[in-house]
Amino acid sequence: MQALLSSRVGSQLAGSGVLFAVLVLGGLAYASGGAPARDILVTQMLINAIMVIGLQIYIGNTGVLSFGHMGFAAISGYAFALLATTVERKARIVPDVPLGLDSVSLNPLAAAATAVVVTVVVGLVVGLGLARSGAKSGAVAATVITLALLFMVHEVGGAYADLTGGRNGISFSVGRGLDSRLWIYVALIAAIVVARLFKSSRIGRLAQAAREDDLAARAMGISPARGQMVALVLSVAVVSVAASLRVFQLGTVAPSTFFFDYTLLTLVMLIVGGRNSIAGSVLGVALMTVVDETTRHLADVEIDGGPAEALDIVLRPGLTDIVLGGSMLGFMIFRARGLIEDWEIDHWLRRRFGRAEAVPEPLRAAPTPEExxxxxxxxxxxxxxxxxxxxxxxxxxxxxxxxxxxxxxxxxxxxxxxxxxxxxxxxxxxxxxxxxxxxxxxxxxxxxxxxxxxxxxxxxxxxxxxxxxxLTVRENVNIAALVASRHRPGGDRPSVEQLLVHAGLWEMRDRRARELDYGNARRLELVRAAALSxxxxxxxxxxxxxxxxxxxxxxxxxxxxxxxxxxxxxxxxxxxxxxxxxxxxxxxxxxxxxxxxxxxxxxxxxxxxxxxxxxxxxxxxxx
Amino acid sequence: MIDLVQSLIDGLGRGSIYALLALGIAVIFGVMHMVNFAHGELITVSAYVAFAVGVTAGWGWWAAVPLVFCAAVGTSVAIEFIAFRWVRGSSDFTMLLTSFAVHFLVQAIFVMTMGASVRSFPRPEWADRVWSVGDLNIQVIDVAVIGATAATLAVTVYLLQRTMFGISLRAAAEDFDAARLMGVRSNKVIRRAFILAGALAGIAAIFFLMRTGQARPTTGLSPLLKGILAAIIGGLGNMRGAVYGGLLLGVSEVLLRSWLPEDLVGITDGVVFALIALFFIFRPQGLVYVRSAERV
The missing domain is CATH 3.40.50.300 (P-loop containing nucleotide triphosphate hydrolases)
Structure with a gap:
């Protein structure tokens, strides 16, 4: 057990399991014995969690604010609906559907898988564009490209009725499609594990370095475009799965299914807990679901006490959005990094159950190098x-x-x-x-x-x-060592830990670099350069x-x-x-x-x- | 040829409104380094003011003109005071999301108080009139908006080039720290930038609302998007570029509408967004780009 929790990947898997269990059990506890509406709420919460984790993989690791992910979700949702709807139903709602889709009807699993493939291909194309722009002029241009994507998909969804069913969208004859949560559970645990492992993977960490300081990352031998691309593809795949599940659960997809409202909801969920953390994303989903449910009850109470039935319709959508918008504003002003920033459950697991770390050997002078x-x-x-x-x-x-x-x-x-x-x-x-x-x-x-x-x-x-x-002091140096291990082969070089001891930074290895005083920060930059070998x-x-x-x-x-x-x-x-x-x-x-x-x-x-x-x-x- | 001239006039009529909004977005980006997603809400607020003046109070459209203008300026200043001043100097991410949150809050407040439905208000009767000159059909409102935009831009250029405010604004956009050391007061210059952006949006709102005659919570969304896209086409923060970007966007929209095959006309906006995304892939720095040495 201790061996498992001491190893990096082991503790991450265990942490992911804990996170999954807490969310699912919390949801089941709330749903049990309640009205069917609670059941639906919990299902939606779990799907939202997958969606938000999908966003986290890209936004968290690259720091690029993307509005386009709902565009990807919409593409996936439409693809799923078109593939999964029965032939007879399609003949009625989208009779002139192109590409021979009118005779295709797949089972939901195959439809979702195909939707993922389609969406990832679109994601690759968009990612190439993002890589070009993001590498040159920072995150703002990337944000706008993603925004343009969202609106493009929305426009096409509303206007190209032959394919999308226009404003009314495509609805399933069977009504709400999901009768078992099995596939949601599978997708959720997979999403959590993928996101957690990616965050600590080589590419994920290099992407985080570029997120923190693009210029310094490039001067450390990191090509930001590659990390962004991998993060985008992974995140689009997860978002696409969540979108298919959402469409299946709602029993319908329309231009409004994946647009600004859902963007707002998922973004708030992402930032409240902490966009750089998977545990934070899940925490945000849970918190905002609770808040949403509470405001709904408040609205109900007011209706019960008030005279007008019509108040319900007016109050509900506006109130929810005010709560969401207000949370977003409040968090951006007072706690932009979210409640738990980049903390993960496995950090705690390792500290609590893992083995203590030995102080490394002192540094010896390297042999005289080749000239x-x-x-x-x-x-x-x-x-x-x-x-x-x-x-x-x-x-x-x-x-x-x-x-x-x-x-x-x-x-x-x-x-x-x-x-x-x-x-x-x-x-x-x-x-x-x-x-x-x-x-x-x-x-x-x-x-x-x-x-x-x-x-x-x-x-x-x-x-x-x-x-x-x-990033922590140690991670700052680690980033350089990661680059060195790939691109600067040869020689036995001092370990990151040895370098930290040498510079007198060992005691503060787990502090964030921004918390260092000036002299130590200078020393850290020097050690980081040295770690590039x-x-x-x-x-x-x-x-x-x-x-x-x-x-x-x-x-x-x-x-x-x-x-x-x-x-x-x-x-x-x-x-x-x-x-x-x-x-x-x-x-x-x-x-x-x-x-x-x-x-x-x-x-x-x-x-x-x-x-x-x-x-x-x-x-x-x-x- | 006639068609082209016709499209050009129609396009400049549309593009003028985009240009005014884009210029406001560029001005704010200059002093705060923030893309203001709440800029469209100035038009939303103005629309409900126009509705209140035209329908609730029952006054004519001329009464709405100054009030719409004041509403835009007032909202711009208020939003800065309530939200944006607290996130000054934060990361791009924080500022983008802050303005995005304000966008949603304003929208939600109108949904709550006024409902999601469309409210129509009277428009001036000359707004629909068309002058025929030879084969050209010129909408009176296009002439009015082009004229008003030209006048507004002239005043703005004068403000930026010749007044202390304009000079400090441009200095702050160039290098805020240096400007502050030269005695530019950041509070004052930012507040005035929001007044200027609000005034520009106010002029845009007057003509935009004369054209549509409608108020609803999402009124500001479409002009906001076009304004942001225009500002970014022009090279974000570049004021001249923003105006060019707006005009270019308007003209290309009209041209696309006349060139696209019949069954694609419905998704003109979609095509425009796709073209813009392509444009950024090949020229991420925008139309007008002043190269400055990276500070390291």
Whole structure:
């Protein structure tokens, strides 16, 4: 038992089972002995739970707000209804149905399976579009594409009556179709397990990193499009199953079955508990069902006491929506991450029943690595009319620490951005040459995507600190190690735990990155870069915002960490004491050009450097 | 050729309303970085005001004009005060859902108080009149809306280019932190952005309601969608782009309606949405896109 609960997957399966049991037993307890209406309510709650878990897989892991999932649900619902309705009934309500559907009548299971296939194919097409837009301009464009999808499906549903039965939709002759909840139970437990395992899967975790900080994720070697695509396909499949069940249960599908009202309901359910948690999604479903049922009772009470029967019709729809809209507004303002954020039952199971964790071995210095050379030659960058870099370059071996200094606006960060693929250069080249068994191997990196550069072995940090704020300290480092294990093969590298101990972050490994103080956050970013098992670590102002004492400490930390993972360092900084202490060689940039290069002593003595820093006019080339 | 000119005029008539709404959405996106899904509710509220003026009070449509305008401005400011100021600076996700929630709340309040049914109110009799110039049939309301939009845009451009308010608004849209350091007061500029967006929506509402003459809880939904899509076609937050986006959307709708085969005319909107989705796949940054260096 302890072995089961100590293992990751084991505890997740056990947690999923507990979650399923709690929801189902709670529902059965409420339904037992009550009116048939309660029975229907519980059935609907279970179907809603599947639907919301489907939404969670995409929205939770990618952070993209999708309205389109109800569009997918509608496609699936129509496909199911068209396939499952009897031939005679179809001849009456949709006599001119195309594609030869008029002679098809499948059993519900086959119809639902076909509906999933159809919907997933549509999902793949939409996903390709989303990947293109999402990777370029963030989540807002993706949200709008999904919204356009929802409205497109709704329009077609209402207007293309030959296929969809128009505004009245398609209804089953048999009335309410589901007479046993067996398939709902099967679908629900499957949905919970799929969602939970995906959340902790490699792709799921990389998607969460991209959700937290797209730019940092790409600089860590993650290609966000792939995770989004997988999440979309999985989530569309689950949503599609839920949609078929809902249509079967309602006995009808119409344009309004999967539209704004249902979008609102399911989104509220998703965010109330916590969109990043499967337990949270289920909690939200249960809570909102209770709230909905209570308002319904309130409305009933008012009708019993009041004079007008008509009040019922007016009051009910409006009141429910006000409660839903109000909950959504309230949660967004006061608790946008939901009640339990990203907590899962298995977290508790593992802590309660699992084995305690041993403090790992201390870190040893890595053996001297094979020599590698980073050559950045003649880089020119124009921003509109402004030339940020003019034929700038640097040479660095992975056995040394190279500094890049220069006044504000000299182009230091731009040079780093060119090397890591964030800024496109107008001209010039950057090459990483590694010694391998068959001699030197040159890998061009200028013009590559940021995640390709990271995978080639260049890890970077950011001037303004880009951690994955909602993930734990350990998970931040784990993400980099995950990328390294796939794309940076070879060598025995320090474990994530060793790195955390080394940086003094072991005690706070389970805290969220956003809760760290500034110095520790800087340290975490450094360790995260080191965990990528890079050839070079590129540091953009690692001491900015630190006190003098802290930045002197940073000298040793940078050197020790570089030695531990066997990486070279290229560092930008303003702090001359830090730069002089940490660097073997220094390049000085001014107005986009390299004006000096040499050892720290040579740089200090250089008249051009002094001119650039102190502002004497004559020395530097006019810009 | 005549057909094309005809379509162009019809399309600009429609597109003007989209452009005004899109511009308001772009202005708010500029200062708050939020896509305002509650923008259509300004039209819903205006519609019920028009109903109250025209039917309950029994006044003529001219009385509704200033009141509709004021209702839109007032609602815009009220929504900012009640909901949006609390989520300033939150994640995109939080702000999107906040405005989505407001959209639903306003709608639900009208369902509760007024019922879900359609309420009709009188429209000016000239709204249906058509001028025939040669082979062209020009709807008077199209001319009115195009003229009013042009005038409104001229005033807006003046406001944005020449007044302190406009300059601080544009500065805030460019870089809010820098603008604040330069002495722009965030409360004031955001409130005024909502006033401006409300005023633009007010003008749009006047003509939109003259055309439809109906009020119901979901009145604002369709114009909202078109406004958002237009704003995003134009490159979100880009004010000039939003106006182009609106006009382009209006014209392409009318053109599609005349080009599409008979049995697809019913789903023109569906086709438009599909085209827009395609457009984003190939140009996710929108029509007008000012490249700015990514801050890292």
């Amino acid at each position: 590698a050379q980073l050559s950045v030659v003649d880089i020119t960058v124009d921003f509109g009319g402004f030339r940020a870099l003019e034929k700038a370059g640097l040479e660095a071996s992975n056995l040394e620490v190279v500094g890049l200094i220069g006044p504000n606006g000299a182009g230091k960060t731009t040079l780093l951005n060119v090397v890591t693929g964030l800024v496109e250069a107008t001209g010039g080249s950057a090459t990483l040459t590694e010694q391998s068994a068959g001699g030197p191997e040159a890998c061009p990196i200028a013009g590559a995507q940021p995640f390709e550069v990271a995978r080639a072995g260049l890890a970077r940090t950011f001037q303004n600190l880009r951690l994955f704020p909602a 890079p050839v070079y670590i590129l540091l953009d102002e690692p001491t900015s915002g630190m006190s003098n004492v802290e930045s002197v400490d940073m000298i040793d930390e940078v050197r020790a960490l570089a030695a531990a993972v066997g990486a070279g360092v290229v560092v930008i900084d303003h702090d001359l004491a830090f730069i002089t202490g940490v660097c073997d060689r220094i390049y000085c940039l001014d107005q986009g050009r390299v004006i000096a290069a040499g050892t720290p002593e040579e740089i200090h003595a250089d008249p051009q450097v002094q001119a650039a820093y102190l502002g004497a006019a004559a020395a530097g080339p006019a810009g």
